[in-house]
Amino acid sequence: MVQEVSQIVLNKIWKHYAFDSIQVEASGRSGGLLSIWRTDVFSLIMSWKRRHWIATVLRKKVVWSQLSNIARKWPGPICLLGDFNSVCFPKERVRETIDHNSINTFNDFIINASLVDQPLFNDEFTWEGPNGKFSRIDRVLVNAIWANFWHGAILQSGPSDRPDHKPIIWGNKCDWGPKPFRFNNLWLAKHAFLAFCEDKWEGYDVVGWAAFTLSKKLRLLKNDIRVWNFSHKDQDELQLKLCDNEIKSLKTCFQSRDLSDVELASLAELKSIKKRLSIRIESKRRLHSRFLWLKLGDKNSRFFHMVSRIRLQSSYISGLNINDSWVDDPGEVKEHAICFF
Known part of the structure; x- marks a missing residue:
């Protein structure tokens, strides 16, 4: 009775492919299980096995291969950003299962595609899950052409009202001078x-x-x-900012250690205060959107933010066409505007 399948036998089964496997040895005349997969198509995330069963969690590697081929063939600038659901280092996951095979596969993809991972300046993680789980699965990958074109750009994470993905902001900081006075x-x-x-x-x-x-x-x-x-002015914005800072401080501690009962109670109370402040501040969104026909109390923050963003984008001047040449440097734009008037 063969209790364990040797590597020689496995090579005869899939002699034309690179593969990996997990098996449960036979016990007498019963048992004996084998799970086998192609390593060029799948990568193992985690596995469990007992006497009568095997469970494996696999991730497809084809997507990394396809993106890598596209990146190598494309002669222009490349920017890949979003939720990759993968990390480059084990320290980028807290209170989560560390899959070293997935990390190696993702790093190989970045190297093969000649991409550079942009560092996150103001935070360590971009995703927060339940039970104190943190990870940095949202990233920006660019090639050398894109990096040279957007020289000096920095990557930052924005605030998040709930445990989930944080928005990531990548760009240059331009000083356009003081903001114009607006009557409220x-x-x-x-x-x-x-x-x-x-x-x-x-x-x-x-x-x-x-x-x-x-x-x-x-x-x-x-x-x-x-x-x-x-x-x-109303102190709601200031109180909300202070509340956010205290919540962020507790979450930072939670990333490295478990919080005490007092700290957990304080975190819950701060979240409750933040919710009340956010509801009061929400009424101001209506004025910023300039949709005055809406009733105060209509809860549609996404709509208000969208309208405000559209108004901002339509009135924003990113540069000027000076002598048939586009200029977006703040200093040059200011100097030309002064000379013009």
Whole structure:
């Protein structure tokens, strides 16, 4: 009775393919199981076996091979980004099963495709799961041409309201100077604001002709309104930011150790406070979207954000066409605008 299938016998079964296998030895006249798969098509994630059964979890490797072939043939810039569901190092998974075969396969794909993994600057993980699981499965892979074209770009993760994937932001930081002053209609609902403006306006001592006096007073009032708004605006945004920082601090500790009962209770309370603050702040999204026909309390944050983003994209000036040449450097754009006017 053959209790274990030797490698020689396995080579005769699949002599034309590279393969791997898991088997359960026979016990007397019963038992004996064999699971075999092609390593050029599948990679083993994990496996379990007992006397009467074998369970294997396999991942297809074809997708990495196809992407690698496309990357090698494409002569231009390449950028692959999103949820790869794979990591490059074991430390990029916390409280999860570490699959070294999957890690090696993913790293081989990056090397074979001549891609570079962009480092994440402001965080260690991009995904948070239940029971304190963390991993960095969202990444940006680029080739040398793309990296040279977007020289200086950095990868950061954005905030996330719930345990799931964090948004990743990859790009250059351009300093376009101070933001323009914008009047907020919510200020008019506060009686103290009108009294503040009247007192400030009467207190300005400006001498000159009428147009100059009006321009100077408006400029002074604008600066005073900014100071007033900063000191009198609702504290919800500030409290929400502080709450986010405390939650992030506890989650950072959770990545390296288990939290105590007191810390877990504090984390639950902070999440409850954050939810209440988010509901109050949500009413302001309606004003930013400028869809005033919607009733206050309509909960459709995704719609409000979408409309605000569309308005921002339609009015955003990323550069200028100067002398039949596109210029997107902030310094050059500012200089040309000043010379033009």
